[in-house]
């Protein structure tokens with residue numbers, strides 16, 4: 475699915491020219507078509523469809539999840555099931571519009587039994603890198619341990635990293651627990667909500 479709005483000018487650019495926008499839109503369409511047709515790993519044979527993206531063209535914040543579940547596989551959009559509703563509530567709390575966010579997964583296809591497939595994640599990795607390069611978010615928010623490991627292999631364990639911004643040479647990022655954790659118990663819900671409030675304050679300050 476194509477993102478809905480046009481790329482905004484980036485730092486150091488005075489405008490985003492129509493030809494630049496057209497080139498970016500073509501590159502995005504090419505990449506999305508490649509992902510949808512991909513059969514590079516066994517998940518291509520068991521999925522209903524690849525799940526590419528939802529969100530705006532120039533998201534301020536890119537949420538990176540782990541892998542599509544059954545609902546996402548059926549609908550073709552990331553985070554449309556129960557975890558997606560928790561994520562959407564958090565996005566609202568952060569005061570971000572649907573144009574200001576993007577949502578992707580490390581794995582583009584649902585793994586059977588929802589068991590994360592590390593070999594497939596290695597094969598899929600260039601797609602995530604190309605999505606990030608085209609979307610150029612200001613901030614990445616990882617959702618869960620697998621997404622954190624993909625974006626920041628040197629990060630400490632999930633429960634230590636969650637709720638603390640990580641600034642390195644690349645795009646600043648902020649690890650959150652996976653939203654499914656918030657559905658598991660009151661304790662995890664409290665931790666999720668606490669970390670989302672910390673993320674809101676960090677975004678309001680201007681991530682650095």
Ligand code: URA
Pocket residue numbers: 539540541542543546551552553554555557558579
């Ligand atoms: N969990 C994820 O990590 N991604 C989805 O798209 C849905 C559930």
